[in-house]
Amino acid sequence: MLLRNILLFSSLALLAGCGEPKLPSPFKANEVTAKYSQADFRLHDASGKTVTLADFRGKAVALFFGYIHCPDVCPTTLADMAQVMRMLGKDAERVQVLFVTLDPERDKPELMAQYAPAFYPSFLGLHGDTQETAQAAKAFDIIYQKQATKSGSYTLDHSAGTFLIAPSGKPVLLSPFAQRPEYLAQDIRLLLAMR
Numbered sequence: 405m406l407l408r409n410i411l412l413f414s415s416l417a418l419l420a421g422c423g424e425p426k427l428p429s430p431f432k433a434n435e436v437t438a439k440y441s442q443a444d445f446r447l448h449d450a451s452g453k454t455v456t457l458a459d460f461r462g463k464a465v466a467l468f469f470g471y472i473h474c475p476d477v478c479p480t481t482l483a484d485m486a487q488v489m490r491m492l493g494k495d496a497e498r499v500q501v502l503f504v505t506l507d508p509e510r511d512k513p514e515l516m517a518q519y520a521p522a523f524y525p526s527f528l529g530l531h532g533d534t535q536e537t538a539q540a541a542k543a544f545d546i547i548y549q550k551q552a553t554k555s556g557s558y559t560l561d562h563s564a565g566t567f568l569i570a571p572s573g574k575p576v577l578l579s580p581f582a583q584r585p586e587y588l589a590q591d592i593r594l595l596l597a598m599r
Contacts, residue, residue: 430594432587433568433577440567440576445540447504447530450517455530457569463500464595466588467567469546471507472519477564477581478503479523484585485566486524491589498571498596501527506548506562508537570595 429435444457457465466485470478482503489496503520505511508531511519516529532540541548548562564581568591575595579588 431577431591433579433583433591435575436567436578437575440544440578441574443543443576445504445530445532445536445543447532447536447540448513449528449530450513452513457573460500460502461573462571463498464571464592465567465569466499466501466592467504467544467569468502468565469504469506469541469544469548470562470564471505471560472511472515473507473559474562475559477562481564481566481581482520482523482527484583484588485527487585488588488592489524489526491585492592495593495596496526499526499592502530503527504530504537504540506537506541506546506560508532508534568592568595570598572598 446454446456449455457467466488468478468481468485470481472478482501485501489499489501492499501520501524503516505516511529511531513531516531520527520529531537540546544567546563548560550558551561552558566579566581566583566588568577568579568588570576575598577591577595579591
């Protein structure tokens, strides 16, 4: 009897320590709000106007870092995001895709003004000087490094992934490179539905 009471008490104690069960996340992307809720940038749009993440409040934001001369990751990501925008239909008006260059040496403002919108008209290319670029990249833990090529030029190795930010600024999601467009669209719709 004593053994039975000890086992019963132990079981009750274990159950009490469990707390509320956690439900699975509705998002396909990883929720990274705790780490990036204060992350921001001070960069420039094609007209030279200084912008920060706060300038896009009220819209869901898809934020991607890359560079124009990227042979694969960047154009693939922008093409995928263009497909997502078409999937969103009318909701696409409430989404802003931002492409931030990590290569201010070559990606001049006039090129940035043309590159991102070539994938979808509302896409914005943002740029900064070397210091502003480094600060923006650091805020979002983006790693990038020049790699010399045989032709005497260079490519950039860089982190890949797209930050998805709710219209209120929270939550913040990080979608991996090559995420299926339907998953991105689903996550963006969920962000747009949040108040």
